[in-house]
Amino acid sequence: MAAAPAAPIGIASVAADALVALGDWTAFSLRAVRGVFSRNLLVAEFVRLCLTVGLGSVGVIAITGAFIGMVLAVQSYGQLHQIGLETSLGGLIHMSVVRELGPVLAAIMLAGRVGSAMAAELGTMRVTEQLDALTCLGVDPVRHLVAPRFLACVLMIPLLTILADIMGLAGSTFVCLRIYGIDPHHYWEHTRAFVGMWDVFVGLTKSVLFGGVIALVACHRGFHGEAGAQGVGRAATQAFVVSFIAILAMDFVFGLVANSVHDMIWPPNGARPA
Amino acid sequence: MTTPLLELKDVAVRFGPQEVLRGVSLAIEPGQTVAFIGESGCGKTCLLKLIVGLLKPTEGDVLFEGKSLRAMGERELTAMRLRVGFLFQGAALFDSLTVFDNVAFGLKAKGGMAAAAIRERVTERLREVGLPEGVEAKMPGELSGGMKKRVGLARALALDPAVMLYDEPTTGLDPVMTDVINGLILQTRAKRPVTSVIVTHEMRTVRDVADRVVMFHPLARLEPNEPQVVFDGRPTALAAAPDPRVRQFVEGRAASAERGAEKHRQTFDS
Numbered sequence: 001m002a003a004a005p006a007a008p009i010g011i012a013s014v015a016a017d018a019l020v021a022l023g024d025w026t027a028f029s030l031r032a033v034r035g036v037f038s039r040n041l042l043v044a045e046f047v048r049l050c051l052t053v054g055l056g057s058v059g060v061i062a063i064t065g066a067f068i069g070m071v072l073a074v075q076s077y078g079q080l081h082q083i084g085l086e087t088s089l090g091g092l093i094h095m096s097v098v099r100e101l102g103p104v105l106a107a108i109m110l111a112g113r114v115g116s117a118m119a120a121e122l123g124t125m126r127v128t129e130q131l132d133a134l135t136c137l138g139v140d141p142v143r144h145l146v147a148p149r150f151l152a153c154v155l156m157i158p159l160l161t162i163l164a165d166i167m168g169l170a171g172s173t174f175v176c177l178r179i180y181g182i183d184p185h186h187y188w189e190h191t192r193a194f195v196g197m198w199d200v201f202v203g204l205t206k207s208v209l210f211g212g213v214i215a216l217v218a219c220h221r222g223f224h225g226e227a228g229a230q231g232v233g234r235a236a237t238q239a240f241v242v243s244f245i246a247i248l249a250m251d252f253v254f255g256l257v258a259n260s261v262h263d264m265i266w267p268p269n270g271a272r273p274a
Numbered sequence: 275m276t277t278p279l280l281e282l283k284d285v286a287v288r289f290g291p292q293e294v295l296r297g298v299s300l301a302i303e304p305g306q307t308v309a310f311i312g313e314s315g316c317g318k319t320c321l322l323k324l325i326v327g328l329l330k331p332t333e334g335d336v337l338f339e340g341k342s343l344r345a346m347g348e349r350e351l352t353a354m355r356l357r358v359g360f361l362f363q364g365a366a367l368f369d370s371l372t373v374f375d376n377v378a379f380g381l382k383a384k385g386g387m388a389a390a391a392i393r394e395r396v397t398e399r400l401r402e403v404g405l406p407e408g409v410e411a412k413m414p415g416e417l418s419g420g421m422k423k424r425v426g427l428a429r430a431l432a433l434d435p436a437v438m439l440y441d442e443p444t445t446g447l448d449p450v451m452t453d454v455i456n457g458l459i460l461q462t463r464a465k466r467p468v469t470s471v472i473v474t475h476e477m478r479t480v481r482d483v484a485d486r487v488v489m490f491h492p493l494a495r496l497e498p499n500e501p502q503v504v505f506d507g508r509p510t511a512l513a514a515a516p517d518p519r520v521r522q523f524v525e526g527r528a529a530s531a532e533r534g535a536e537k538h539r540q541t542f543d544s
Contacts, residue, residue: 129366132328136360137380137433138352 035147069171087186091194097168107210119239122222157211285334309484359430
């Protein structure tokens with residue numbers, strides 16, 4: 001009998017902890033974003049981070065982007081070929097890549113490659129008291145370390161998304177036109193009919209959102225990791241897992257919002273933007 | 275009566291269910307060199323972090339020149355921290371910066387100093403801590419433990435602090451390097467009117483450097499109403515302290531050995 005109230009109390013306690021963590025992350029994020037407008041933002045450090053985040057991710061995003069496009073073409077061709085609609089593959093695949101797969105793929109790669117490394121780096125700085133040393137020398141570690149990382153991710157991720165989009169398109173086009181021999185004219189006509197600037201805009205806008213959240217989640221985990229090598233490892237893992245879930249959840253919400261905005265501007269019966 | 279430079283008023287610190295400090299009250303006068311001693315886990319490093327505002331007390335208050343740290347805004351706290359030099363246990367040098375940039379970091383962040391003046395100050399501080407020329411260009415990973423501590427000390431001294439906090443400055447160093455660091459602490463005190471707080475396990479450091487010793491005891495082994503400060507006095511009075519826990523620590527004996535000695539004395543007396 002006495003054990004009965006334990007479950008609701010346990011759930012309430014977990015919910016309360018989650019709310020406290022969300023509040024803490026929000027305050028941390030606001031401080032970091034304010035730091036972007038600080039006069040003390042170090043240009044050399046920012047350029048180094050842009051190169052690490054952007055240039056360092058080019059290879060992996062180009063390869064995965066191309067393969068995702070190719071896999072999508074292989075999977076979709078079988079079904080559309082049976083009903084004689086294989087020329088529609090251009091519109092279908094390119095729409096998926098530009099609106100969904102490009103931004104999400106670039107974000108997941110960034111979370112895995114850059115986010116985890118950021119959490120581990122900052123976690124190590126915390127364990128070795130370098131964050132405390134910054135504070136003692138009159139420098140806010142959040143503004144000094146998180147603001148340039150946030151800005152680098154936010155600025156670099158749209159470029160990486162464009163790369164993922166181009167490589168996805170190239171991969172799928174190669175499979176469709178070269179391997180399956182689909183008529184190029186109809187293939188590109190369908191692409192032109194289905195994919196417009198609005199889709200590119202939606203894809204790139206949400207990629208900025210993903211980039212910001214990846215940096216802020218990773219830095220927050222690094223700053224609040226536990227002591228020791230195990231704590232640093234756990235911070236890196238948590239950074240990826242939390243970012244991954246956040247990317248997919250935001251993608252869902254952003255998709256709903258973008259569709260509503262689209263329908264408000266261009267009602268369903270109206271003409272589709274070019 | 276002068277205002278103490280640093281004051282802790284009935285300070286308690288808890289991390290979740292774990293209580294680290296309880297009811298600690300201390301006043302440190304300007305110019306004093308105070309050593310905090312005690313077993314590992316008794317909250318000595320915690321006290322240093324409280325003084326510089328890196329930690330907030332769960333209860334009680336910390337005062338710097340009579341002003342509560344709780345009442346200070348972010349700007350005031352930063353101004354206060356710039357008057358405090360902190361030598362961290364592992365030196366806490368920034369891995370991605372050279373020795374020069376590490377020592378110059380606080381000066382550059384504070385601003386208002388020309389590049390030539392910063393260079394001169396950095397060179398002067400590195401020479402003061404006995405580091406050879408050419409070390410400026412090295413990365414922290416290329417330095418030995420003792421050299422890291424010296425660079426850490428040079429970085430802490432670069433801003434001409436009024437208070438120096440040393441967190442186990444000689445831990446992990448060989449006896450010769452321990453002597454060198456003790457010498458540097460004494461030299462720092464002799465060159466400028468600095469108030470020092472040293473957390474240490476090294477009794478040689480206490481004897482050579484401190485003019486006041488405060489010993490803490492871990493809360494886990496205290497009765498609920500027992501004070502955490504078990505000794506507060508001159509280093510010379512340590513050996514004759516009435517509290518057996520103080521003698522035990524000073525002589526480096528385990529508690530079981532102390533109990534054995536007590537039993538032996540009782541048997542011998544009877």
